[in-house]
Amino acid sequence: MKKPVIDWDTCIGCGSCVELCPEVFELRDEKAYVTAPEKCDSCNCQEAADICPVEAITIVES
Numbered sequence: 319m320k321k322p323v324i325d326w327d328t329c330i331g332c333g334s335c336v337e338l339c340p341e342v343f344e345l346r347d348e349k350a351y352v353t354a355p356e357k358c359d360s361c362n363c364q365e366a367a368d369i370c371p372v373e374a375i376t377i378v379e380s
């Protein structure tokens with residue numbers, strides 16, 4: 319299964335990934351968290367990784 323991993327040192331809390339995949343990502347204290355990696359199947363987490371302005375999202379095989 320593929321899942322997104324967030325580099326919190328890099329994330330600037332812009333919220334773009336949350337807007338694109340609200341079931342997968344959540345913003346807390348201006349950092350994005352992956353709350354439901356299994357929902358990646360029903361959204362496009364790769365696109366979320368692609369639009370992240372600071373490339374803080376990596377898609378990994380788990």
Ligand code: SF4
Binds near residue numbers: 324349369371
């Ligand atoms: S798109 Fe990137 S910088 Fe923006 S909240 Fe998500 S992980 Fe952070």
